[in-house]
Amino acid sequence: MYLLKYISKRLALMLVTFFIIVMGCFVLVKLLPNIPAEQFGKDMEVILARREKLGYNLPIIQQFWRFLKYAFQGDFGVSEQLYIGSEVWQIFVDKLPYTVAVNVYSIFLSIPLGLGLGIIAAIRKNKWQDHLISTGVMIFVSIPSFIYGFIVKYLLCYKLKWFEPLMDASQGPWSFRAFETMIPAILCLSFSSIAGFARYTRAELSEVLTSDYLLLARTKGLSRQQATIRHALRNSMVPIFPMILGEFISIMGGSLIIEQMFTIPGVGKLYINSVQATPPDYNFFMLDTVFYTFIGLFAGIIVDISYGIIDPRIRMGAR
């Protein structure tokens, strides 16, 4: 009951926050100066007529209601700048799989490696293995992914020629050809995730391994391996699992730099391109805003709720 009430409250708050963010973004982007119609070197009437039809001359609040009205009907409009004539939703949906693919592969690589390294470091705490892993973790957590991009591309692609330097998307996002040519990008995206998972796992597991109940488990006859796997690891997963869940949800956010470096035709650049276009591609910008705001807020709720599901002792909303 408490959980239901908690979820309802969070959802309500989420909707209010969502509305505020979307309205704020809409107003702000509409406040950006538009190019004067005269500057197109065209018949100004053509430009003005198009703007009139698009409702650009309405007060911003009216334009916002107009946007909401159509958005609720699933009509986010047509691109006026980046992909002239195409529905922005369709473009977004077409490109999203490429972003999802590279990020899913990256997470599938990161989770076992990150958790594994974290477990080794925790079990071998203060041994050379721990020092080696912790040093590596510090390095990989600190360096942004595009730096790996340069290194991976130069070393693995151009020097050693293990991989192709650019993605071949011609056979679709889930084809083997796509996967094969995406490996350098997957590696670049994975390094910091692996380091993050390893650091977090090590910290949590180290704490659990020194807890009283684990001592009890050992005294009742469990081997170190049995105690670690059955009790320590499971309990340390309580804070780690939501982190993994959050990573999964955020994969749709894309990676602007990596996508650009490895020519992955994903959604990474859509947001920034839509606002950098002159005039801004309003419909794209608002679709991106709606999508990412929703994903972000929803991920927060899912992560919070997952605590209660993973560990029944956690009762969300209980007084």
Place this chain on the structure above:
Amino acid sequence: MTKKLLSFLLLGLFVLSLAGCGLLFPNKPTEGPTTQPTTQPSSQPTTAPTTVPGVERTIDFELEETGGQTEYSLDPTVLPNRPTKNPDASYTYNLASNGLPTAWNIHTYQSNASTLVLDYCEDSFYTFDFNEELNGYRILPAMASQMPVDVTEDYVGETWGIAQGDKGKAYKVTLRHDLKFEDGTPIKAVDFVESVKWLLNPQAANYRADSVYSGSFKIVNAESYFKGGTYAYGAFVSAAYGEDEYVYPTDWTYSEEGILQCNGKDVAIKVGTLGNWSPSATYGLERYAQAGYFGQPRTVVTVGEGEEAQEFVKYASEDLETVVWRTMEVVGEGEEADYVWYADNEGQPDLDNEVVVTDKPDSYYLGDPDEDDDAVAIAWANCPDPESVYAILLSSQDEKGYIQLTEELVKMVQDCVAILHGFEDVEAYAEDSGDYAYVEFEEMAFLGSTYEEVDFETVGIKVDPEDEYSIIFILEKELTGFYLNYSLCTSMYLVDTTLYESLIGESQGVYTNSYGTSVDTYKSFGPYKLTYFLKDSQITMEKNAQWYGYTLEENANNYWTTKIVVKQVEKASDRLNMFLRGSTDSYGLQAEDMNDYQSSDYTYYTEGDSTWFVAINPDFAAYESMQADAEPVTPGNKVYKTILAYKEFRMALSFSLDRANYALTLDPLGGVAKAVYGNMIISDPENGTAYRTTEQAKDVILKFWDLADEVGEDGIYETKEEAIESITGYDLAGAKTLFEEAYNKWVADGCISAQDIESGNWEIQIMIGQPGSGSSAYYNDGYVYLGRVWADAVTGTPLEGHLTFKQSAPLGTTDFSKYLKNNTVDVLFGVGWTGSALDPYGLMEAYVAPNYQYDPAWDTSSTMLDIEIGGYTLRASVFDWGKSALSGDTIKALIVEDGVLTNDYVMIHCGTTCKPEIRLDVLAAVEGAVLDQYDMIPTLLDASATLKGMKIKYGVEEYVFGVGRGGIKYMTFNYTDDEWAQYIANSDNLVDGVLPYKK
């Protein structure tokens, strides 16, 4: 707590939204302060020095009637000495581009990237091809079966507005009978007509719609059909100064709303255009107002008495509601007396509800900007006298800038025109000039009306009733020769109308059409068809078997390319790597690649049509004002700028620039610019003659660089070409001499105090503008480069150690020239004008018309220019020659005899119907005049360089305007795809793992 936070957030957003809607506070001015222009343009002929009436003399300058169309040789071009292709082999042309098209609907496309698909997958009625000597171009039929035929006499009558005897207003274009879309659907004349109908669909507001009703190829009634039912302003009341065009007050009527009407249409003016006085000018009464024509007399209040007396002048703020005052005082005596405006709280008039100026002379705030966030900055240029007629006109503008004339406003416009003629008001003007004074404003007045909804039948494009393969074009304006054929080097917006119609939709209540956004939504009718498209990733085009061109005998050994694959690769280093490994067949070299590849046998240079300048706007008064406010680079120094107004100083800046080194440092692809126009500018489009190859153009360069006497038997150079080739633009010794001369004059003129000279605590500070967003390496490195070069150049002169530089904040990518025009910055570099490669005559306006000039301080209407034409020496202003005459307006040029100006004159124009030699003479003379100002110092020529892959071979080696190096049609391959794969797999052919393209 959460609720409170949320409430605040919501309130904040609400306030922001209201602000966005303009409901909370009025819009702040978005432009910075502007200074008043020091020149007043005039398109009127120069008046004679005495009142003795002159005699008109005549010169034979009109081109003789040629009797119709130029005869073209229609024989196909066949390039000699080419290998023969293997008909069974595949030849793939691989490319990588930093951006792929996202849509290529020919009715709506806006980006140049779209032409990637259009160029390969579409065709045109006529096309550019090599001339028989392979050194120029000619226009040949492509989809058309013959050159256009003038059928004007068949369409004489009111329906089409064609009079008996008219020529060049209706043409028949006959199509080939074997035209097909990629799916085999035949293409006939009706498809073109229907396509234009869709282009002009009023619901669509297509971006390219104006292509058939603006410019020279103007189809009758196309605009009316497109705009049917909408209200718009069109022609001027008096479009051609014709006596019968004026509507006199007795025939004026007023609408129910009180708007003046002529011939049933509303009459309106725009303060930003001079109308028929200068149709292409984008300035109008506005500029005269800024020059102070309409703001006087201002309301002046004197406070105090005797020496204590101060005068306050009344101004209106931008909203024309708040009244502000500012003080002035007279400085100097006699002829040198001048008003100096300044801000002062002392002795302000005690008037209710009025704001007293408390800030800088050039701008002020309503409110205190240090304490009040709502303080509004207002520029003086936008503060006309609230009582002035101009201010009242300004307040009557609608959102598009039109002022519909009521009876009261008509009087004000008439007064404005009278003031420009030197009269107090229209009544005084009428005493001098009669009733014309009351109607002269009609020359700048637009006729506004609701476009009549017309049927497409009335639009001047139709299928020839006698031939379903012929299209009739009926034009509003006569068009012949090259420009007609050039206009028809298009497909006339052909689309597959069935597919097009099926893709019409509606989104958010607005018409949409997704034609040309994917393989499925597009049909080719050119040599290639789209077979694969992945957004932002790859485009593949393959041979279109339905294209008629492959059946032509002359193409048996053309179009070797079987497939074109273009991948999007944004990083240039990746594109280069792909190229070096043989994955692509061409690579556009970047500046950073030039060290490695500039001498490569595979590097091909292509000059563009732009010249980049160092631009200066030498306005002495503005410099005086700016130097007073400038912060010194070296603390304690006094800042000076006025020396920039001395021509010797600007010449010195020019001579101290080693252009080759400048290019190498900033733009290794660029060439050295020696004049206003580069080598790709065509002065005779009919024959493809490049302007710089003409004798007139060569003479201009030689004269400007002082080499005119160095050519020939007594000179250093045997030929003009040799002399021009030797020009580097760099003369450091000469520059030092000129710096010294400029300094001496400047000191002698009292522009710097003896005290400052003695103390040595002074600097000449040059503010260098930075176009763009601030991240451009070109402008950042260029600033450092110019500062270093110029500071070094003054070594050993009195200016040594006194030249300092500042870089402006980023000026944006579009309207940056205004900062030079209003002297906010002192120098811009890497700027100029682009386009108009086929019309250098029209482009000259950009250098001599105040609304375009980077240097409006140069008053081209008072700078006289003598040109030898028809045995006379003719004198007119640079503006009249360069703007009016070259664009076809007739000007009055006074005759100079034995160096003495007479009152005799010649009425002459140098438009398209003028003899080419005379046009060239005038163009070259105006170019010389522009160069001689040293306000626009040519530095670099736009150019690009491409690495050509070993796999392919261009049709010709030398670039030809309009045809390039032969394009896909004439490109051949040294290897088939299989052979190439083997070649690059063989490590013997590689050096360090890549193909050896380096020299």
